[in-house]
């Protein structure tokens with residue numbers, strides 16, 4: 303994907319797509335989800351051994367007592383428009399973004 307990418311006034315702009323979130327440092331605070339208008343990521347439950355238990359679409363979900371913590375997972379990466387809003391609100395700097403002009407296809 304090479305662009306060209308421009309803003310409404312024609313200025314050059316390169317999207318920075320969210321590609322992944324470091325599961326070891328994410329605290330599942332949900333700030334990035336609230337900042338994103340595209341539903342690119344969702345909260346998932348993680349068990350004691352670090353296994354993914356499933357999506358947490360219900361605040362009361364505890365996966366039959368298996369829930370140890372929650373993390374944000376990029377499960378709809380193709381929906382990202384590379385606005386960077388999620389990176390600005392993350393308190394743990396655990397997201398990886400890749401510039402659109404660095405993607406090869």
Ligand code: SF4
Pocket residue numbers: 318319320337338339340341342343381382383384385386387388389
């Ligand atoms: S860069 Fe923008 S569109 Fe992409 S995940 Fe972050 S907030 Fe959502």
Ligand code: SF4
Pocket residue numbers: 323327328329330331332333334335373374391392393394395396397
């Ligand atoms: S803002 Fe950062 S720490 Fe919070 S859920 Fe998103 S990626 Fe995880």
